[in-house]
Amino acid sequence: MHLQDIFIAGTSTTADAMAWTMAEILNHPAIFKRVRQEIHDLTNGSGNNRLVEETDIPNLHYLQAVVKEALRLHPPVMAAPRVCREACRVGGFDIPKGVAVALNVYSITRDPDVWENPDEFSPERFLQGMVEKGFQANGFAAFGGGRRMCPGSNLAFTVICYAVAAMVQCFDWKVGNGEDGVRMEAGLGMTMSLAKPLVCLPLLQVCLDQFQMEASSL
Numbered sequence: 001m002h003l004q005d006i007f008i009a010g011t012s013t014t015a016d017a018m019a020w021t022m023a024e025i026l027n028h029p030a031i032f033k034r035v036r037q038e039i040h041d042l043t044n045g046s047g048n049n050r051l052v053e054e055t056d057i058p059n060l061h062y063l064q065a066v067v068k069e070a071l072r073l074h075p076p077v078m079a080a081p082r083v084c085r086e087a088c089r090v091g092g093f094d095i096p097k098g099v100a101v102a103l104n105v106y107s108i109t110r111d112p113d114v115w116e117n118p119d120e121f122s123p124e125r126f127l128q129g130m131v132e133k134g135f136q137a138n139g140f141a142a143f144g145g146g147r148r149m150c151p152g153s154n155l156a157f158t159v160i161c162y163a164v165a166a167m168v169q170c171f172d173w174k175v176g177n178g179e180d181g182v183r184m185e186a187g188l189g190m191t192m193s194l195a196k197p198l199v200c201l202p203l204l205q206v207c208l209d210q211f212q213m214e215a216s217s218l
């Protein structure tokens with residue numbers, strides 16, 4: 001594996017996941033509000049008013065569930081390649097030794113036998129047990145699985161949660177182009193991204209004092 005592989009594997013995947021997460025919560029204002037409330041409850045205690053920090057992520061369970069649900073519905077890597085080391089039979093198909101196959105991540109994460117209402121954005125499903133099971137849980141294939149599972153999964157998950165938390169805590173977002181909500185079509189590319197880039201205007205909503213304090217101490 002080369003250093004370049006890590007850049008290729010780790011950059012647009014993470015950016016896509018952030019865009020899909022923001023797109024989903026902008027289309028679901030009640031979920032956006034609940035994420036903001038969770039952050040507020042954690043960061044505004046006993047007269048304290050601070051920006052969310054990376055170390056808060058383990059305590060932001062709903063935020064984690066939201067990011068997982070966005071990864072489940074919109075896995076940036078839609079397929080994970082493998083080569084069969086021995087002849088085998090999968091789902092009634094005979095696969096000879098040496099043949100290249102791909103795990104269809106997209107259909108695993110929307111499998112109706114595993115997920116109730118699989119096409120629905122419902123972060124609550126991860127609060128009912130799945131969130132603790134980690135990324136190898138049955139049906140959560142956004143980071144692949146087994147020995148070749150994504151080695152950047154924990155880093156990516158933390159970065160996405162942190163970025164989304166900061167965007168939700170500090171800004172209201174006006175969806176651009178005068179459209180009613182964000183269009184959720186997927187585009188074609190190396191990774192699965194929004195077909196139309198997410199365009200929205202940030203409107204500063206909290207933390208003005210905090211920003212001014214931090215700016216004046218620079």
Ligand code: HEM
Nearest residue numbers: 009010013014017077080142143144145148149150152156
């Ligand atoms: C949301 C972000 C990301 C997603 C959805 C994602 C998803 C995946 C998937 C599905 C695989 C294939 C796993 C398999 O074959 O079972 C993979 C492999 C890989 N990922 Fe990620 N990834 C992400 C972020 C990252 C980051 C941040 C890094 C590095 C800093 C990274 C490094 C890699 C590498 C090196 C591999 C190849 C592993 C191997 O073949 O042994 N990924 N990723």
